[in-house]
Every structure is written in C-alpha cells, then in structure tokens.
Amino acid sequence: MKLGQEQIDAIFQKEQDEYIWELVHKFKKDSRLTLPEEDIDELFNRLKVTYQYLIELGFSKKILIETFLCAEATTPGYKDNPKLKAWIEKQNEIPENQFEDLLRIANSIQQEK
Secondary structure (H helix, E strand, C coil): CCCCHHHHHHHHHHHHHHHHHHHHHHHHHCCCCCCCCCCHHHHHHHHHHHHHHHHHHCCCCHHHHHHHHHHHHHCCCHHHCHHHHHHHCCCCCCHHHHHHHHHHHHHHHHHHC
C-alpha cells in the first residue's frame, strides 16, 4: 500500500494534534502552574500555533519544545514577546540553542538568589 503526500500529511497532523492535546491536559492538571481563564480549545490552538513556530525555527529537543509551550500556556503571547523573539531569532544563531542559553542564564540567576 502506497500513501500519497496528502495522507502522510494528515497522519503527521493527527500525531501533532494528539501530542499537543496531551500537553494541554498535562499543563491543566499541574497544580504548580497558573493558567489563564480560557476555553481548553483556545489553549490548544495557542499551543498548536506556538508548536508550529518552534518547528519552523528548527526546534527538535522535546524538553525545550515542552518548556517553551509551558511558558506559552502560562503566559499567553510569550512567543510574541519582542525581546524574546529578538534573542531567539538572532541572526546567524541557532534558535533552539539561543533558547537553551536563555534557560541556562535564567537558571544561573535563580541559583544566585
């Protein structure tokens, strides 16, 4: 059986949606997180757009993707923050590495306190 590109795309889309739904429920159940009051479908759509943004930037490390999505879940518009975008999308740098560096810096600052 040979699948066409359209069928393959549909399978990938379904897998992506299932993954994002898993994260939505994981974030909703996590009592440490404060999520904004919004419909669950709105949260799903926001995370789906953010996930697509990360994939377009070349993110591949699951832990970094989920960390970024968690930040977007708790802080709507996180991905659109101009300072964050400027750092992550810095010319001649790898966006995923930039985000990882940002997390290291934040962690270092937290440990100093």
